[in-house]
Amino acid sequence: MSLCESETMTPRYITLDLIRKRSEHNEGLVSTLEELSLHQEELEAIGPVLGRTCGKTLQILLLQNNVISRMEPSSLRSFKCLEYLNLALNNISAIEGLHHLQWTLEKLDLTLNFIDVDTFADSVTELAALSHLKDLCLMGNPCAGWKGYRPYLLARLPHLRTLDGEAIGRSERIRASQTFGSLETELHELANACKTKKALEQETKKDGQPQNDNDVTHHSPETRVRQSREMARHKAEKESLQRANYQPKKRDEEKFSFEHKNAIEMARQSEDDEKIRNCNEGKWEFTLDEETRPGYFVLDVTLQKYLSTSLVDVDVHPTFVRIVIKSKLLRLVLPCEVQAKESIAQRSATTGHLVISMPKVQLTNNHDNAQMISLPSCSKQETTPAAAINDYDATMGSKLTPLKGPVQIEGLVKIGHGGIGKQEQSIPQTALGMKVIRTTRISAINTNHDEDDGEEHPPPLF
Template identity: 40%
Template sequence: MGRITMQLLRKRSEHNEGEIHSLEELALHQEKLENIELIDKVCRNLKILLLQNNAISKIENVGRLKNLEYLNLALNSVEKIENLEGCESLKKLDLTLNFVAELTSVKSISGLPHLEQLYLVGNPCHDFPGYRDYVVGALPHLQSLDGREITRAERITASQNHEELEQFIIKLQEEYLSSQDRNGPENLDLSPKESSETVISEKQSVDDNEGDDDDSEFWTQKSANTPQVRKEMVRRIEKQEAKKNPKETKKVKPPRKLTNAEGKPLNINEAKVSFSLHDECERSQLVLDLAVPKFMCTTLIHADVQPFHVKVTMKGKIFQLVLPEEVKPDSSYAQRSQATGHLIVTMPKVYDTSTMVWQGKDAQSTEIVDLTNRINSAGDSAKRNKFAQAKSSVLTLKSKLSPKTSPRENTDSTTRNSVTPKERKGILKKNYEDKDQAKIVDLEEVPPLI
């Protein structure tokens, strides 16, 4: 039997770009579900919930859905109407072909002011004498029952005889439930109609000749329409599908290598996201800004900070970055930006040093950004050695900080930084005079200037 999981909800929310929290319509039919769970916690804005053709035996965990307007539970194993008092906006409830025998349970939804349509066809209570009059009298806001509009005359008659009819209905359902417990569901025949029985065609059994003799006998015999029989049918269908479609053994991919042969962490960017690493010297901390997609659910993101590297997993894809110096994992924290959705990881440093700012490549790039690692340390030799070890743990990568400068530019920049503005003007003037004098040629034919 299946269960409602986050993976199933994401799969069924593809029409909403995979965003679960803003879903207004959710279809979970034919998923072999036994329980209603998780929906009321992550899908609070639902207006339409389709759960038909499953194996649900109890209505539960839907009372928090204040905006729910349509609930379809047809072809399930529900035996009682309950836990719907909180669905204030409910307009339509479909319980076709279930096992609701306790007809008085409809009073639990009498307080829903917007309930207009109710379907109970194919339930044991549908065969009770006076069924329609009782439901119409119990639900004053109802506009149609089993697809048939409720007339004014029906409503007046039902309200007049409701108390007497209720006592009669209580006796009928008590007899039904007691006979079901005493004689078993297979010996109970409330209605002489053959439609209340589930007849499995011989054609279906012919297709399943590969099964056991016990399965063949089960599919060819007549069975009462009961929750036990329906659950057994679902179980045998699953068994037959497993035989017809055996699960192929998938090739298991080797685990991703996060460290090299020496055990040092590697730089990895499987998600191909852009990022930037900033050194906030004033606060003595490193800040990683990771461009996580804005609408990615936070439950799909997991961050792990270690002393010399940080790892972020997004939908199973790994981003790992080697840090230029040691940080404090216990004091680090991660949070999402409300404006951009980026993941901001703040990591306090162990030692008060400064590093360069690293910028990641664009998201279209297939390789992790090249890094520049330069540590300006001050103090005794012990600190220098510690920073040197941290530096050696980072892979040697290309610098992306600034274009290369020529030796002459370096000399000029050194000169500019070592002299005063007045001296710089004198040096430039002298250079220009030297250049002009180098161009002058002293010829004998040319008379001296006067």
């Protein structure tokens, strides 16, 4: 491709097909996107499409390694809750269009752009309006070569906590404030000199005068645009060959809603027609905890942080819980009964995990009806009717017989403290079904049974 052809190409900007292609983590739904990565797409502008489609929900936007030349206010105006904007390795020469994000934007990365000292003061003024901005990266820009670059930023941006990956100390900020007056004067002089130099360069280009090879730099906005367009042409040729085998999903909310409801209905029918069984179609990672919060089952399902909650459906039943995530069923049979109406489902704002808290059924004794008792074979709160106590052993799960004969007390108390040792021979049962126990008293107790002095003796200690 010749230089003339590359310069006359239509600038590439963000399209709806490109957004769908990069939103597979959200099932291709663009209106609920919270995170979007569009790096290395040879973009020259952001355009209006992105803000109109997902500007109300987008929180993280990654646009690094493109050739975007301007932060156009018309393109950024539609973003309402953007927290992190990455425009590293682009052709940005001035910071603009961000004042409406003063309550949301927390991190801005503009590493390796073309912000020079002539636009530095105005760019910092734009950043000063962002009261929630905590992390800023401007390394690799021409303005970063000025020795007063860091103290000037610290003096003008008191809300900043990290600059170019380095934490800002209190003493450093105080020193920056003390030298701000001289820094501002120095920056004004440098800006005028830079503007004059750039004006002369523009006149040289218009006049067609050859430049010295030592003055030409390959790292310039014009050179990057030319290389980007060449790469875009190669990518287009490659994609045209692969188009038959791959197409981004084109799914709207109405179609997905139908698929999601259909998956829920199929899960309900399977629960009505057959025995409830565990199922994990989406291979979701989860934990079921009953120890951290006594009296509760806490189910923690690992979901992507920026997965839209509209893709998740939760239904808690007394004996099982059903979750449909992106039309994939996760069903778990609970060890014991829970209070479905009192259960709570929440999404973690930090990790995106789905956490469902399900209180166990608290049982009380009722002598009129069948009493409920706990079985160690399940959890502490798992219960069964007291009538079943004759059918199952609470410890081993085997058949029980009615209690007959004496209680075995051998070994409960040490012999030295008056306990009973193991009997050497078996003693027949009496008519009452009781065994005669021979005892040996310790020395502190009178053991003379032949002489009856009429005094009452305490019973033997066991």
